[in-house]
Amino acid sequence: MSILSSKKVLLGITAGIAAYKSPFLVRLLVKAGAEVKVIMTPSSKDFVTPLTLSTLSKNEVYSSFTNEEDENATWNNHVELALWADLFIIAPATANTLTKMATGLCDNLLMATYLSAKCPVYFAPAMDLDMYKHPSVKEAFKKLKTFENISIPAGFGELASGLIGEGRMAEPDEILTFVENDILSKLPLKGKKILITAGPTYEAIDPVRFIGNHSSGKMGFAIANQAANLGAEVILVSGPTHLKIINKQVKQVSVSSADEMYLACHEVFNDIDIAILAAAVSDYRPETIATQKIKKKDTNLEIKLEPTKDILASLGKIKKKQLLIGFALETNDEIENAKKKLKKKNLDFIVLNSLNDSGAGFGSNTNKITILHKNNQIKSFELKDKSDVAKDIFNEIILYLDE
Structure with missing residues (x-):
């Protein structure tokens, strides 16, 4: 494009x-x-x-x-x-x-x-x-x-x-x-290489069923598009979604599970200038995956879950020159929980949105965010189209890079 x-x-x-x-x-x-x-x-x-x-x-x-x-x-x-x-x-x-x-x-x-x-x-x-x-x-x-x-x-x-x-x-x-x-x-991100994650991950239960979430990937794709518009070379690691990227500055890597997304991110992270992890990664996966479709029975079905790898925390441990940005979707004590995540995962800033805000969250074309910086600065934004939210995020990134 x-x-x-x-x-x-x-x-x-x-x-x-x-x-x-x-x-x-x-x-x-x-x-x-x-x-x-x-x-x-x-x-x-x-x-x-x-x-x-x-x-x-x-x-x-x-x-x-x-x-x-x-x-x-x-x-x-x-x-x-x-x-x-x-x-x-x-x-x-x-x-x-x-x-x-x-x-x-x-x-x-x-x-x-x-x-x-x-x-x-x-x-x-x-x-x-x-x-x-x-x-x-x-x-x-x-x-x-x-x-x-x-x-x-x-x-x-x-x-x-x-x-x-x-x-x-x-x-x-x-x-x-x-x-x-x-x-x-003349674009501000010319020469920058940016990693972005988007969408959900699907954790298989058997060959036909999975554990997932309602993420559409719209926010991550909007961020990828804006990054390309600002001149960056973009690697978009996306979970299952119907969205398509057509900007030639964006290389899309399609994955399904949290483990696949973990591997895809670590494969490129050393060469990245900025990483923005907007994907809604599953926190748990089945401990064992059935090789055949599980038949319905009259008794309860119990599935034992184990934690998935924390992609954001793992990148925070190894980051050197990279600017690392995470997302937090909260339902209560939003600011405090986001602050804890920001510090625990060694982020430069975190983008918070709340399911309590009408028009924000999964599936919609709009979002309402608050950006928390590691220097304790907090900026809140009005409800906007996700493409405009992406612009707000990059305005903060550019200000940070210019400091």
Whole structure:
């Protein structure tokens, strides 16, 4: 999965011959999973049609503040468009548009949206060699760099004039790769390797029955997805669940029992920077497992249980450089029990949730957590979607790493 998946991308198209490449860029962005909206300068429509771009983007294409042919047309709000975007790509960016961007000249919808943008802005220059080398254009490049706008390097080759040199707009696949790599390079967990556990474990009674719990794995999967979004390489060790990870930064290891999860975690732990154990691991397992299905009888069935290996405590004993985070699901004396677990298992912090909180716990799409640090700091959060809970957890991790 591309880092652009689910991102909202504004694509600005200006009046250069390289605009013929813009439909290919729209197609690549959509294929990467982005939602794309296109803003065109009025003159750019001489080079590529709005119909083509709207068909490929599956969104309306904007080129003016209102539809001049419709007296009842609503205003195209440049502020709303700018705030909607997660990133803004202007490709092609002609000399005319670049100098407007540098000086703040605002004479069309694209420029008004650019001046309202709060998101990262990328631009792909496209012009002839002499224009590309002109002092005014060079000065515009310098000015845009001070605005933290990001230039996608122009290519070298044959230009529309017939000259050979710099000024060719980068190819659509080069633009996509450049933006992806730039985003990845700036992510706070780039280069970090993270172990996450999720879901329940099943402890076999016989070939068809097991001891388990109601964990869906949703919290652990949300944490894994957020870790990948922040640039980390993720190993997700998951018990039985119907959930699927599609982010290419996440390697999923499927296990069934607590013992299998123990082995999978210990196999990779030495190479891990951060471990977040969110799985609901069974505390007990049958002492013996029947090799044949146990037949129903009129008498009571007694199953002798023994403790499973404590994965979190075992990692706490051997951790060196790793940041180790556990979860605690409690029904009474929540804070005190979580504090005991935090200390006993040598954790850096623990994420507490309570079955007494409506909307928290197993199976739901929401959770309500309290994070307890080993330095006695306690932070409580409101009920949120589990994807947002994962963001809160990583905000704490990033603050911890920056200390």
